[in-house]
Amino acid sequence: MTDIKAVQGKILEIMKFIDFVCRKNNIVYYIMGGTALGAVRHGGFIPWDDDLDIFMTPDNYEKFKTAFYNENSEMFVIQEWKTTPKYLEYAKVRMSNTTFIEKQFAKRKDLHQGIYVDIMILHKVPDNRFIQKIVYFDSKFVTLLGLSERGWTPKTKLQSAILKSLKILPSKFIAQRCYKRIYKYDNLADNFLYCYWITPAKFKNGLFDKKFFSKPVDIDFEDTKLLSSEYIKDYLQYRYGDYMKLPSSEQQKAAIHAYIYDVDKDYSEYIED
Numbered sequence: 001m002t003d004i005k006a007v008q009g010k011i012l013e014i015m016k017f018i019d020f021v022c023r024k025n026n027i028v029y030y031i032m033g034g035t036a037l038g039a040v041r042h043g044g045f046i047p048w049d050d051d052l053d054i055f056m057t058p059d060n061y062e063k064f065k066t067a068f069y070n071e072n073s074e075m076f077v078i079q080e081w082k083t084t085p086k087y088l089e090y091a092k093v094r095m096s097n098t099t100f101i102e103k104q105f106a107k108r109k110d111l112h113q114g115i116y117v118d119i120m121i122l123h124k125v126p127d128n129r130f131i132q133k134i135v136y137f138d139s140k141f142v143t144l145l146g147l148s149e150r151g152w153t154p155k156t157k158l159q160s161a162i163l164k165s166l167k168i169l170p171s172k173f174i175a176q177r178c179y180k181r182i183y184k185y186d187n188l189a190d191n192f193l194y195c196y197w198i199t200p201a202k203f204k205n206g207l208f209d210k211k212f213f214s215k216p217v218d219i220d221f222e223d224t225k226l227l228s229s230e231y232i233k234d235y236l237q238y239r240y241g242d243y244m245k246l247p248s249s250e251q252q253k254a255a256i257h258a259y260i261y262d263v264d265k266d267y268s269e270y271i272e273d
Contacts, residue, residue: 003254003261007256007261011051011116012224014076016224017073018064021068025064028056028060029060031052031226034049034051035052037240039220039232043221044220047252048252048255050254052117056119056121061119075095076094076095079094091121096114098264099113106259106260108271114267120199123185126185126188126192132207134181138178140197141178193210194210195207205239209234212238
């Protein structure tokens with residue numbers, strides 16, 4: 001447990017910096033997923049979890065990037081799909097002088113591989129099931145393309161067939177068109193829901209009532225306060241059902257999902273080795 005506590009400590013340092021930048025510049029974010037669950041059920045990290053995830057809308061994320069770079073910090077970097085080759089994924093803020101190398105990236109000398117916080121971009125989609133399904137499949141295409149570029153092993157015959165098709169299709173062009181549709185509805189003011197499907201999430205689990213992300217409020221998280229939804233318990237009920245019920249003791253075993261991790265040494269030293 002000591003190791004995961006050390007990693008969580010560095011993740012919290014990163015999040016405190018993100019929170020500082022956001023509050024200083026009136027930028028809104030929301031803790032989400034397991035991070036929101038941990039805040040409500042455990043008062044911080046889920047004890048056996050080694051990540052921290054937040055949502056930002058596209059406009060808040062663009063403001064965050066500007067504010068982040070204005071801070072000119074040497075300790076942190078932003079990593080995102082627009083600027084990092086073969087990295088079709090959500091954004092991360094990574095910490096220098098740390099190591100968190102995941103096996104699929106172990107040979108990537110061009111990739112910053114410090115400990116990180118994930119920033120998921122929360123999009124809008126019309127209250128129209130047909131359009132929602134289109135955006136859902138756009139998101140899944142982008143997700144599979146990103147996984148294929150990491151050497152991911154498909155779990156089903158359908159996924160295997162799709163991965164094979166990616167080798168002959170103009171995948172990058174299709175991905176650009178998919179991203180264009182994913183971002184298309186972000187200026188909607190009414191009759192919309194929020195969505196996030198660039199994960200393994202199924203259709204329902206990635207579609208959210210707009211009230212969930214209508215107003216941020218402070219919530220205790222470890223020794224600090226982060227921003228959460230005013231309706232965080234409604235969100236958790238929707239996302240997880242009986243969210244206060246603990247998983248089995250087997251599922252509670254702490255595990256760090258990095259291939260190599262170090263809270264005191266820069267990843268570049270391991271990459272060179």
